[in-house]
Amino acid sequence: MTRSTLAHGFGGFQRQCIDLCEGFVSQGHEVTVLTTAHPDGIEKEVQAGFTVHYLTPSRPKKLSRPWFKESKRIIEEIHQRTPIDVIHSNEFAGAGIISWAKRNNVPLAVVCHGSLRTELLSFLSSADKRPRYWHWLFLTPMFLLKRCLMWEMPMRRAASSIILVSPTLERDFRLFSRGKVKVIENGIKLPDRREPIIQSGKLRLLCTGRADSQKGFQLAIKAVSEITELDLHLDIVGTGPYLDELHRLVDNLKLHDRVTFHGRVDDDELARIYSSADIYLIPTLRHEGLPLALLEAMAHGLPTISSYIGGNTDVITHDHDGLFITAGRLDELVTSIRRLGSDPAARISISKAARETTERRFDRDRMVRETMETLYSMS
Structure with missing residues (x-):
């Protein structure tokens, strides 16, 4: 479960999701991805051996209550056909199925790329004196705090495992995370090694x-x-x-x-x-x-x-x-x-x-x- 894949944009968040899915499939596992609406309106597609559902009660890359509701409905259908062994939630995408997972004894893993602290610091680091910024100076921190209380903390409580992509995040995950945190640093497909060449000119x-x-x-x-x-x-x-x-x-x-x-x-x-x-x-x-x-x-x-x-x-x-x-x-x-x-x-x-x-x-x-x-x- 993820709010975005490579269909939504070019970035590390999306690339990691696809790399994990391809890796799971290569080891013989059945993988289904639930994500937000496709920019071109596609509802479902199969790529590299796994199925992706683009849930339409949402905007691309934006989680919402309708998306959480629809993701729960799809998961129930999948589980009836082939019981789900584990749910891997990219950050808060699994917030809508916490109760369902508990009732059905399906373990939930959450991978986190940041925290409330890093989000706030990133927002404040882009400060300027434009009127619109000062307007958002109050609204954005309130939104982040609300998201933390409504999505992040419940996910921490419900998760069987919390995967962090960097050791620098560990200190931010002490609350409701005792014994659950595992640091798994991001990985990439290594290109062929080449000897560095010093080119003249530009x-x-x-x-x-x-x-x-x-x-x-x-x-x-x-x-x-x-x-x-x-x-x-x-x-x-x-x-x-x-x-x-x-x-x-x-x-x-x-x-x-x-x-x-x-x-x-x-x-x-x-x-x-x-x-x-x-x-x-x-x-x-x-x-x-x-x-x-x-x-x-x-x-x-x-x-x-x-x-x-x-x-x-x-x-x-x-x-x-x-x-x-x-x-x-x-x-x-x-x-x-x-x-x-x-x-x-x-x-x-x-x-x-x-x-x-x-x-x-x-x-x-x-x-x-x-x-x-x-x-x-x-x-």
């Missing part, structure tokens, strides 16, 4: 992911504008609500020949873009659990400049397999780009170390295996 910077203000893509664009002594080009892959604002920023700074927006691309094209990049930027303002985009970049051997925030802090060792900057500090981002841009030896060293880190810790098969072991232990 230096290509890369940002990927959902385009919203908290991802910090605007800082990357401003950094390109400030660094005139290096021949830089910034590629931005992804779509989202902030994309128009980023286009306007590029227009205002007259950077059309130095910034390219690729939109959403398929896996083959994304791999090509990773392979052509020299430095990966993740100047996020958001306290994320563990961004898959960061792992993908490191797996491709890209030296990464990352905000020291959220689960990123548990992945990178500064000056070894990446560089850290303070979240929101444009001056530090500029300094780090200049450093890597003018020091090919440092780029090669960090590139090799980044690949070694992902091979050692963040393989997708390891993530699937540990998740299956947790689900087996519940049944």
Whole structure:
């Protein structure tokens, strides 16, 4: 159960869901996915051996009371045909079936990518003085608190297991979680190893992911504008609500020949873009659990400049397999780009170390295996 899949957008949250489903199927398990409405109105489809139901009493990516009610109805139908052994809920998607699961002795696993604390910190980190922000300064925290009390806390009580994607979240899950928490770090399919190559000429910077203000893509664009002594080009892959604002920023700074927006691309094209990049930027303002985009970049051997925030802090060792900057500090981002841009030896060293880190810790098969072991232990 999940509020979004790759049909809804391009991001780590969606990719992890699909990777787990494909991994479960490859081990011989029967998998059904319940998610929110498809953007194109599709109600049901089979992909990679598992069935996906897009429940229409909802908007894409938005959980709601009608969605919870419909998900319960579908689960009851499935259970009558083939008894369900375990329910894997991506965050709060399973809130509507807590009572049903208890009555039918079906164990519930909840995977969490963040917490109330990280959500609030991420919201506050994007503060500005526009009237609309100050309006939402009160409404958004109230909404997050309401969601925590109505969805998160009941899910914690009901769950047999709570899976966290990063150790940085553990301290936020002490209440109603004793003996339930299991840290299973995100994993990715590792691309073929390639030797780092220092190319002469243009230096290509890369940002990927959902385009919203908290991802910090605007800082990357401003950094390109400030660094005139290096021949830089910034590629931005992804779509989202902030994309128009980023286009306007590029227009205002007259950077059309130095910034390219690729939109959403398929896996083959994304791999090509990773392979052509020299430095990966993740100047996020958001306290994320563990961004898959960061792992993908490191797996491709890209030296990464990352905000020291959220689960990123548990992945990178500064000056070894990446560089850290303070979240929101444009001056530090500029300094780090200049450093890597003018020091090919440092780029090669960090590139090799980044690949070694992902091979050692963040393989997708390891993530699937540990998740299956947790689900087996519940049944």
